[in-house]
Amino acid sequence: ILNVEQSPQSLHVQEGDSTNFTCSFPSSNFYALHWYRWETAKSPEALFVMTLNGDEKKKGRISATLNTKEGYSYLYIKGSQPEDSATYLCAFSGILTGGGNKLTFGTGTQLKVEL
Amino acid sequence: ETGVTQSPTHLIKTRGQQVTLRCSSQSGHNTVSWYQQALGQGPQFIFQYYREEENGRGNFPPRFSGLQFPNYSSELNVNALELDDSALYLCASSLGGFSYEQYFGPGTRLTVT
Numbered sequence: 001i002l003n004v005e006q007s008p009q010s011l012h013v014q015e016g017d018s019t020n021f022t023c024s025f026p027s028s029n030f031y032a033l034h035w036y037r038w039e040t041a042k043s044p045e046a047l048f049v050m051t052l053n054g055d056e057k058k059k060g061r062i063s064a065t066l067n068t069k070e071g072y073s074y075l076y077i078k079g080s081q082p083e084d085s086a087t088y089l090c091a092f093s094g095i096l097t098g099g100g101n102k103l104t105f106g107t108g109t110q111l112k113v114e115l
Numbered sequence: 116e117t118g119v120t121q122s123p124t125h126l127i128k129t130r131g132q133q134v135t136l137r138c139s140s141q142s143g144h145n146t147v148s149w150y151q152q153a154l155g156q157g158p159q160f161i162f163q164y165y166r167e168e169e170n171g172r173g174n175f176p177p178r179f180s181g182l183q184f185p186n187y188s189s190e191l192n193v194n195a196l197e198l199d200d201s202a203l204y205l206c207a208s209s210l211g212g213f214s215y216e217q218y219f220g221p222g223t224r225l226t227v228t
């Protein structure tokens with residue numbers, strides 16, 4: 001059974017704060033690690049797909065790092081804004097489970113950014 | 116938006132009934148995956164269809180079945196509904212093979228009473 005764990009479960013921050021979340025996943029059989037942003041009543045939106053140990057990706061104020069040897073990824077948000085309020089999901093895909101298409105998700109981190 | 120659509124948005128069924136959920140994939144994508152998100156959990160992989168054939172299945176009973184059509188749209192069928200089947204059902208489309216990108220629809224909320 002694959003376990004993908006995310007922490008914290010929820011987070012309340014003030015506008016302008018920087019924050020980060022953690023995703024841990026199996027370090028063996030690694031193929032890719034995905035981060036999604038999911039606003040209520042919308043489709044999950046792909047933020048990053050990371051495949052290489054040491055990968056760092058950035059999209060505006062959001063960035064992510066990947067450590068496949070120890071099985072963790074961090075997502076950082078710099079200068080949080082109310083529109084960043086969403087659930088952030090990470091998902092693992094493994095070579096033995098068919099590669100990039102079959103995702104095992106964590107339970108998500110629910111972020112609320114307050115004025 | 117991703118270009119992946121799902122119908123219906125919501126529906127309510129009674130225990131023991133059957134339900135069909137539909138998904139239209141993004142243009143050019145030949146693979147559709149279905150996920151179930153129960154309350155308080157992350158999405159769980161149900162199965163995947165690639166070029167009209169089932170291409171992998173998660174830990175779901177046979178009463179969960181699917182189809183993919185020549186235009187790559189897909190259906191998820193659930194027979195003999197149980198209360199625990201109440202969940203949000205997401206579909207995601209992608210290019211087949213070891214591709215990375217999956218594009219999700221907004222989901223269908225199923226309530227079983």
